Structure formats: structure tokens, C-alpha cells
Amino acid sequence: MKNKLLWPLLALVALLLLNLIVTPSFFALRMQDGHLYGGLVDVLKNGAPTLLIALGMTLVIATRGIDLSVGAVAAIAGAVTCVHIGTSGSASTAFAGMAIALVLCAVLGLWNGFLVAGLGIQPIIATLVLMTAGRGVAMLVTEGQIVTVNNTAYRQVGAGFVVLPVSILIALLVLGLVAFVTRRTALGMLIEAVGVNPEASRLAGVRSRTIIWTVYVFAAVCAGIAGLMISSNVSAADANNAGLWIEMDAILAVVIGGTSLAGGRYSLTGTLLGALIIQTLTTTVYTIGVAPEVTLVFKAIVVIAVCLVQAPKARAALSFRKVAVS
Amino acid sequence: MTESPPPVVEMRGISLAFPGVKALQDVDFRLFPGEVHALMGENGAGKSTLIKTLTGVHRPDTGQVVLAGDDVAFSSPGEAQHAGISTVYQEVNLCANLTVAENILLGREPRRFGGIDFPAMRRRAAEVLARIGVHIDPASSLGEHPIAVQQLVAIARAIAIDCRVLVLDEPTSSLDAGEVAELFRIMRVLRDEGVAILFVSHFLDQVYEISDRMTVLRNGTLVGEHLTADVDRRTLIAQMIGRDLGTLEAIEHAAEERQAQGPVLVAATGLGRRGAIEPFDLEIRAGQVVGLAGLLGSGRTELARLLFGADRADSGRLLVDGKPLRLRGPRSAIAAGIAFSSEDRKGEGLVADLSIRDNLVLAMQAARGWTRPLPRKTKDQLVDKYLKALDIRPANPDALVRTLSGGNQQKVLLARWLVTEPRLLILDEPTRGIDIGAKAQIQQLVTTLAAEGTAILFISAELEEVVRIADRIVVLRDRRKIAELDGSVTGVDEVVELIAGGATPEKVVS
Numbered sequence: 001m002k003n004k005l006l007w008p009l010l011a012l013v014a015l016l017l018l019n020l021i022v023t024p025s026f027f028a029l030r031m032q033d034g035h036l037y038g039g040l041v042d043v044l045k046n047g048a049p050t051l052l053i054a055l056g057m058t059l060v061i062a063t064r065g066i067d068l069s070v071g072a073v074a075a076i077a078g079a080v081t082c083v084h085i086g087t088s089g090s091a092s093t094a095f096a097g098m099a100i101a102l103v104l105c106a107v108l109g110l111w112n113g114f115l116v117a118g119l120g121i122q123p124i125i126a127t128l129v130l131m132t133a134g135r136g137v138a139m140l141v142t143e144g145q146i147v148t149v150n151n152t153a154y155r156q157v158g159a160g161f162v163v164l165p166v167s168i169l170i171a172l173l174v175l176g177l178v179a180f181v182t183r184r185t186a187l188g189m190l191i192e193a194v195g196v197n198p199e200a201s202r203l204a205g206v207r208s209r210t211i212i213w214t215v216y217v218f219a220a221v222c223a224g225i226a227g228l229m230i231s232s233n234v235s236a237a238d239a240n241n242a243g244l245w246i247e248m249d250a251i252l253a254v255v256i257g258g259t260s261l262a263g264g265r266y267s268l269t270g271t272l273l274g275a276l277i278i279q280t281l282t283t284t285v286y287t288i289g290v291a292p293e294v295t296l297v298f299k300a301i302v303v304i305a306v307c308l309v310q311a312p313k314a315r316a317a318l319s320f321r322k323v324a325v326s
Numbered sequence: 327m328t329e330s331p332p333p334v335v336e337m338r339g340i341s342l343a344f345p346g347v348k349a350l351q352d353v354d355f356r357l358f359p360g361e362v363h364a365l366m367g368e369n370g371a372g373k374s375t376l377i378k379t380l381t382g383v384h385r386p387d388t389g390q391v392v393l394a395g396d397d398v399a400f401s402s403p404g405e406a407q408h409a410g411i412s413t414v415y416q417e418v419n420l421c422a423n424l425t426v427a428e429n430i431l432l433g434r435e436p437r438r439f440g441g442i443d444f445p446a447m448r449r450r451a452a453e454v455l456a457r458i459g460v461h462i463d464p465a466s467s468l469g470e471h472p473i474a475v476q477q478l479v480a481i482a483r484a485i486a487i488d489c490r491v492l493v494l495d496e497p498t499s500s501l502d503a504g505e506v507a508e509l510f511r512i513m514r515v516l517r518d519e520g521v522a523i524l525f526v527s528h529f530l531d532q533v534y535e536i537s538d539r540m541t542v543l544r545n546g547t548l549v550g551e552h553l554t555a556d557v558d559r560r561t562l563i564a565q566m567i568g569r570d571l572g573t574l575e576a577i578e579h580a581a582e583e584r585q586a587q588g589p590v591l592v593a594a595t596g597l598g599r600r601g602a603i604e605p606f607d608l609e610i611r612a613g614q615v616v617g618l619a620g621l622l623g624s625g626r627t628e629l630a631r632l633l634f635g636a637d638r639a640d641s642g643r644l645l646v647d648g649k650p651l652r653l654r655g656p657r658s659a660i661a662a663g664i665a666f667s668s669e670d671r672k673g674e675g676l677v678a679d680l681s682i683r684d685n686l687v688l689a690m691q692a693a694r695g696w697t698r699p700l701p702r703k704t705k706d707q708l709v710d711k712y713l714k715a716l717d718i719r720p721a722n723p724d725a726l727v728r729t730l731s732g733g734n735q736q737k738v739l740l741a742r743w744l745v746t747e748p749r750l751l752i753l754d755e756p757t758r759g760i761d762i763g764a765k766a767q768i769q770q771l772v773t774t775l776a777a778e779g780t781a782i783l784f785i786s787a788e789l790e791e792v793v794r795i796a797d798r799i800v801v802l803r804d805r806r807k808i809a810e811l812d813g814s815v816t817g818v819d820e821v822v823e824l825i826a827g828g829a830t831p832e833k834v835v836s
Binding site for chain 2: 183184185186187190191193196197199200201202204205206207211264265298
């Protein structure tokens with residue numbers, strides 16, 4: 001396990017050091033009005049939505065599934081909340097809006113779970129339905145407009161501070177919660193069992209369907225919270241662009257973290273590292289001033305490098321070199 | 327057998343160590359042209375390692391391999407194959423979505439104008455199939471054929487190149503008696519053509535039927551090389567397991583002494599499922615071992631799955647403790663105290679990527695639900711208890727189940743159900759593909775459990791085993807229950823006769 005996390009950890013440290021070299025003040029933290037600011041805080045804050053979605057994705061992938069609809073679900077969550085708030089400035093309206101959005105997300109998760117566990121449709125196809133249709137739903141909710149709101153309570157979710165940015169605290173809280181629920185109860189073991197061998201698990205009396213259903217609902221709720229953060233941060237709901245391609249970042253974070261797309265054993269710590277790597281990478285692109293036209297290529301190269309050092313073959317080659325040198 | 331021709335393969339002083347294990351120590355091995363040579367030994371004795379050394383998968387640390395008089399050192403299976411050593415592994419390693427001809431000639435397709443010459447390929451494949459007397463359409467898709475036929479295609483592939491040595495690693499483990507007879511016919515054809523055949527099987531009957539000579543390994547060392555006709559079974563088994571056969575005999579006597587007259591635990595009346603098994607009646611008493619006998623495909627597994635709720639019955643009813651029970655799935659069966667250890671260990675039994683500990687507690691944990699995890703301490707006690715009781719090796723609860731040998735995997739699967747303290751334990755082929763030592767341990771366990779009052783439904787393709795262990799024997803044929811016999815007075819021959827009933831005479835191979 002430690003070995004598995006070594007490479008993502010090294011990659012993260014390398015990226016951070018690169019930032020430190022380019023921007024010597026990168027690690028500096030300063031307090032201002034009781035708020036903590038700094039490069040590292042920014043990385044965490046901007047990475048919070050990806051981390052949240054990646055957490056949900058980790059459990060889905062552990063059951064051999066995948067959820068492509070999370071970006072669309074995030075957009076729906078933002079859209080529903082902003083439309084519900086409208087011009088209101090009251091906190092209770094904001095909370096009601098968020099509650100409605102999250103319940104709706106849970107329902108969307110139930111839908112995904114129904115397609116996968118109930119009807120037995122392949123996850124990639126089942127969630128593709130909502131990935132495409134979800135944006136349309138969000139468009140319908142916002143009537144094709146970018147809905148802006150001016151609500152202090154709502155703004156706290158994505159842009160507020162309690163010493164640290166609220167979004168970081170929420171993401172860490174969810175991370176802790178998932179870690180606690182899956183590892184202190186038997187849920188984690190049962191999820192892994194279903195992921196490794198669904199039929200053997202069923203014959204051992206595991207409620208495979210319920211478990212699969214649960215992880216899709218959880219993933220959708222995580223996506224909903226992430227959607228609230230994204231929308232709250234800019235006080236607006238953009239049905240077209242909120243959470244666009246975030247499912248890809250999340251899947252990448254999970255894979256970089258060492259959880260296999262073939263299902264089975266998963267690592268939440270790995271996912272945390274993966275999400276941080278992806279966000280640091282995005283930040284690095286800005287700090288070292290990579291030209292916009294090569295940004296994507298640069299990202300791709302780093303991701304390929306990280307995946308390569310994790311590949312069993314590449315690692316075998318590396319360790320062979322090590323032996324030869326020593 | 328005369329020893330006049332020189333051996334086609336001679337391995338001298340082969341030693342090979344893996345990190346922490348001496349897999350082979352100074353092993354000599356000879357293989358003559360035109361003989362079937364059985365390689366005998368328990369799991370872990372070094373059979374596979376020796377085969378892999380011969381076929382170029384492993385390179386020996388010391389020792390030499392001589393093929394037809396020449397020193398050889400293969401660095402890959404491809405090289406060995408090129409030199410005339412072909413191997414057919416236990417699991418069929420072919421592509422089910424390709425045609426029979428494509429599978430036989432994969433990687434050496436006849437070519438024309440830069441493309442594959444399909445007519446020539448089919449012709450060539452048909453020739454090879456004809457050589458071993460298998461009459462199937464080379465253009466048909468491999469996946470359409472039953473496993474047994476696929477295995478024959480694998481052999482056809484092996485002999486499609488000029489092959490002097492044919493290695494068959496447990497080719498019979500998923501075949502029924504008729505199919506084994508067919509395979510043996512082909513092996514004899516090849517032997518008579520002068521091919522040297524190295525054969526590995528856990529079925530002693532088969533070894534005695536087909537082999538001319540045998541080499542016995544134990545713990546990576548050579549124990550002996552004999553003409554098959556010269557060794558009796560007792561001696562052979564004693565050589566393989568290195569201890570006497572008291573345990574085996576104790577099992578036989580236990581079945582006779584047991585007074586299995588507990589109350590009726592499970593009673594099925596007219597239980598059946600269309601296309602799987604005709605409606606049947608069955609009563610199992612507490613403390614009783616009921617054996618299911620029949621050929622592969624006779625409905626043994628299907629019957630068991632109905633009792634466990636793995637498949638739903640579409641007729642009849644089931645009484646447990648005299649009360650009707652509607653099985654909606656495995657969960658309701660488990661709740662009623664019924665456990666089912668599947669014949670398909672890898673596919674339906676174990677969760678290979680999880681640890682021994684997780685696999686052991688899986689059924690119990692599933693029954694408790696995820697919100698009530700087993701306390702760490704209880705878990706450790708349970709795991710510790712069953713690692714010891716069943717002698718599971720390595721006795722490391724964190725070892726991944728995929729790394730265990732077949733026998734130990736089977737024990738883990740058994741332990742998973744024993745943890746739940748079932749009242750009816752259904753064992754589907756619990757001793758298939760595992761070594762004699764583990765087999766004896768599992769048979770012993772069955773008799774112990776029955777003595778403690780557990781009802782057991784025991785399914786095995788090995789009739790001797792069923793007859794030895796069962797109090798009552800239910801005989802199935804063509805997905806129908808045809809007879810129920812008293813186990814203590816029944817002999818194998820009687821069961822064979824019943825099973826054979828309407829079948830063609832050549833299917834009767836005991």
C-alpha cells in the first residue's frame with residue numbers, strides 16, 4: 001500500500017517544488033482578517049470540487065463502475081440552487097435551495113443506480129445518459145441563461161472563510177466521513193468484494209445491488225456539493241460550463257491514486273493525492289507561465305509520466321535499473 | 327515398454343530456487359518417445375515448476391536439459407515450442423471468439439498475397455483435427471463448442487506444429503467420463519505415433535489407466551521413477567504425501583459407523599426449474615451426508631443451486647424444519663442456515679484480490695449487514711481458529727487469496743461457510759483439482775461436521791469419493807433424479823450402472 005502511494009506522493013512533491021523554484025513565495029502563508037491565504041491554500045481551495053467528485057468516483061470505480069454524469073449533476077445542483085434563490089438575500093432561502101438541489105442529486109444518483117444495478121446496463125453507457133441529458137436539464141432549469149445571485153449565505157459555501165476557505169473544510173469533512181464510514185464499518189470491504197467478484201459476493205449473501213446503488217447515490221451527492229461550491233464561488237449558475245470535464249479530472253485523480261479501473265481495492269488517500277496532483281498541475285501551468293496553447297499538452301505529459309511510473313512494467317524496469325546501479 | 331530408444335527429453339540435476347523457496351532440488355527426469363508419462367505429486371511438490379523449466383518459462387539455476395541428445399537452454403516458451411515441445415494447460419487458453427481453424431493456427435497462419443489464406447487454413451486445421459479423430463467444422467466459432475471440445479482443439483493446436491513432446495497439465499479436470507475416454511483415445515493415437523506425452527492429473531484412476539511410466543515428486547525433490555504397472559496405489563500415495571494412509575481409512579470407517587438419524591432438516595417436494603433440473607423430492611436429515619452422483623451436466627450443480635436460492639425454482643416447495651421457506655436469493659438461504667460452496671472457486675466462490683481474513687468473514691459480515699462490522703478481536707479469533715483447524719497455508723491472514731494453492735483456496739472457501747455455522751452445508755466438488763493431502767483433510771472434515779449434526783450435501787464427479795463418504799446417494803441423469811441409494815451398502819459399480827443407464831457403453835468409465 002505504501003509502495004503504491006509513493007509515486008503519486010513524489011509527483012506531488014516534485015510539482016510543488018517546481019512551483020517553489022518559480023515562485024519563491026509559493027509556500028508562504030499569511031493571515032489577513034483571520035483568513036489564511038497562500039499558494040497552498042489556493043491549491044486546496046480550487047481542488048476541493050475535484051476532490052469531492054473524485055471521492056464519490058473512487059467508490060463507484062471500486063465496484064467496477066464509472067460515473068460520467070458527475071459534471072452534469074454538478075451543473076444541475078448549481079442551477080437549481082441559484083434559480084431557487086433568485087433575487088432573495090436570505091440565508092434560509094439559500095439553505096432551502098441547497099437542500100432541494102442535494103435531494104435532487106440523490107434522486108439522480110438513484111436513477112444511475114437503477115440503470116446499473118437494477119437493469120444491469122454497463123455503467124459507462126448508463127451514466128452517459130445523464131451526462132448528456134443532465135446538461136439539458138440544467139439548461140431547462142436556468143432557461144438557457146447564466147443565473148446570477150447575490151446571497152451572502154450562499155456565497156460562503158464556495159468563497160467563505162472559517163480561517164481556511166469553507167470549501168476546503170467541506171471537502172476534508174466529506175473525506176473524513178467517507179474514510180470513517182467505509183473503514184470503520186464493513187462497507188469498504190463489501191464494496192471491494194463486489195468490485196472484485198460480484199457473483200461470488202452475491203452467493204456469499206452480500207447485497208450487491210444495494211451496495212452498487214449506494215455508491216452511485218453517494219457519487220451524485222458528492223457531485224452536487226461540488227456543484228454548489230463551483231456555483232457559489234462565482235455567485236452564478238452556468239448550465240453549460242459549470243463542472244465541464246470535471247468527471248475526467250476526477251477519474252484521473254482516482255487512477256493516479258492507484259485505484260484500478262477494473263474495480264476492487266481502492267485507496268482514499270491515493271485519491272486525495274491524485275486530486276491534489278491535478279489541481280497543483282493546473283496551478284503550475286499558471287505560475288510558470290506556460291503558454292495557453294501548450295497548456296493541455298503540458299498537462300498531458302505530466303499525467304502520462306505519473307501513470308507510467310505506476311505501470312507495473314515501467315516500475316519493473318525502474319527497479320531493475322536500481323538493482324543494476326546498486 | 328522397452329527401454330531401447332534413447333529418451334527424447336532428459337533433465338539432469340535440475341535445481342531452481344525462487345525467493346525464499348527451493349522449488350526444485352537436484353531433480354532428474356526422463357521422457358521416452360511413444361510413452362505416456364505421469365508426473366505425480368501434491369500441489370506444491372514442484373510439478374508445475376518442472377514443467378515450466380522444460381517448456382522454457384523458467385530457467386534452472388543448475389542442471390541441464392537435453393532434448394534428443396542436444397543440450398538446450400530455452401529462454402522462452404516460444405523457443406521450446408519451436409524445438410517441438412508443446413504444452414496444453416489446465417485452463418483453455420484460446421480465443422473463444424475466433425474460429426476453430428484460427429485458434430489452431432494462430433500465429434502461423436498460411437499466407438497468400440500478404441494476407442491470410444483462409445481456405446488453406448481451414449484445410450490445414452481439418453487435417454490436424456482428422457489426425458486426432460475430432461470431427462468438427464474448422465470454420466465454426468470456438469465458443470460454440472463445449473469446454474471438452476475446446477480442450478481437444480487446444481491439443482490440436484499443440485500438435486499442429488511438428489511436436490515431439492506434448493505436455494498436458496491437468497487436461498481432465500473439467501471433463502466428464504465420456505470426454506476423458508475421448509481424450510485418452512487421442513493420447514493413445516499420438517503415443518503410437520511416437521509422441522512423448524507428459525501427463526499431470528490428480529485422478530489416480532486416470533493415471534493408472536493411461537500412463538506407462540511415472541515420476542513422483544515431493545517438496546521439490548525426486549522420490550521415484552516407476553513403470554506404472556510396478557506400483558500399487560498405496561505405495562504411490564504414500565510416496566506422494568510421505569505419510570501412511572491411516573487418515574483415508576478412518577474416513578471410510580466413519581461413514582459406516584455414523585448413525586445418521588437426526589430430524590429431517592430440509593425437505594424438497596417437486597422442486598424444479600425448467601431447463602435446469604426436473605422436479606425432484608429430497609430429504610436431508612441433520613447429521614447426514616447425502617451424496618449427489620451423476621455425470622457432468624446431469625443437473626448436480628443445478629439441484630444444489632435451487633436448494634441455496636442461487637437460482638429460483640419455478641415449481642415445488644421447500645420445507646426447512648417442517649416450515650415452508652420461499653428462497654428469494656442466497657441471503658434467505660443463508661438466513662435459514664444453508665451454505666453453498668460453489669464448484670467454481672474462482673468465479674463464484676472466492677474474492678481473489680482480498681485477503682484470507684476478508685474472505686473468511688465475508689458471508690458472516692454480509693449476513694450482519696455493513697453497519698454492524700465484526701469487532702476486530704472476534705474477527706482475529708475466528709480467522710485464527712480456522713487457519714489452524716483447516717491447516718490453511720500460508721497461515722497469514724493478510725495474504726491475498728489469489729496467491730494460495732488450489733487446496734488452500736478451497737479450504738478458505740469452506741472456512742467462510744463454517745464461520746456461519748450452517749445447518750446444511752452444500753459442497754459442490756470440494757475436492758476437485760486439489761492435492762491428496764488436502765483432499766483427505768476435507769473428507770475428514772465432512773465426516774466430523776456430520777458427526778456434530780451438520781447436514782451435508784456432497785457433490786463430486788469422483789464416484790469412489792461419493793460412495794465412501796455418503797450415507798445416502800442420490801443419482802442424477804439427464805437433469806432428472808433417477809434413484810436414491812443407501813450409501814453404506816452401495817458400491818461404485820452399482821452407481822455407475824445407474825448413471826450409465828441409457829447412455830452409450832463407451833461413456834461407462836469408472
